[in-house]
Amino acid sequence: MNILPASRLLLLITCLSSVSCVIGKREAAVKVPAGTHPASKGAARIASVQDARSFQNQPSDPSTPSIDGDASALTPAQRENYIGRQRNGYGKGMGEVILPANGTVTAKMGEIVTEALARRGYNVGSSGTPVSVKIRQFWGWMSPGMWAITLEARIQADVGVGGRTAALEGHGRNVCQAATTANWELAYERAVTDFIDKAVAAGL
Secondary structure, eight states, X not given: OOOOOHHHHHHHHHHHHHHHHHSSOEEOOOOOOOXXXXXXXXXXXXXXXXXXXXXXXXXXSTTSOOOSSOGGGOOHHHHTTEXXXXXXXXXXXXXXXXXXXXXXXXXXXXXXXXXXXXXXXXXXXXXXXXXXXXXXXXXXXXXXXXXXXXXXXXXXXXXXXXXXXXXXXXXXXXXXXXXXXXXXXXXHHHHXXXXXXXXXXXXX
């Protein structure tokens, strides 16, 4: 009787468990950490948030938004719920990562930019300097490896405050053993933190 070496057996178990974790949709919360808000230097309002992401069918680059199906059939409301794509141990696209409770990327992006503005001293409400946001990227993806997987999330947006527009980006990376909900959320937490830090440094 053939007996698999321990290393090969462990790899087989890991691959099988990875496949079981990527079938179907997975909900992952995108948390926006609260930082220090200095004294108000003025008022601002989120005037518009636009989802300008581009989805493709079976893209060669996993960081390109895609779904398990025909992306062109998505309605604008449906696409706003998708924030990532899971993959099996061979790198094949499987189920999607979505925001819980039918959340939307425009609402979440509004939260992220609001926090960045608050850290700059803006009082964000229903009046004040208009702020526009165009989302270029809000996506998470998985890169399988021999002994670990890498979960990444990238947030890119053009943010206009008054007459000034800044192209901002945040990136999060989490090297882990399984594509669990907690590990997806950690990748996104790092991307959100990076985006806010860069927005503050850019002087929004």
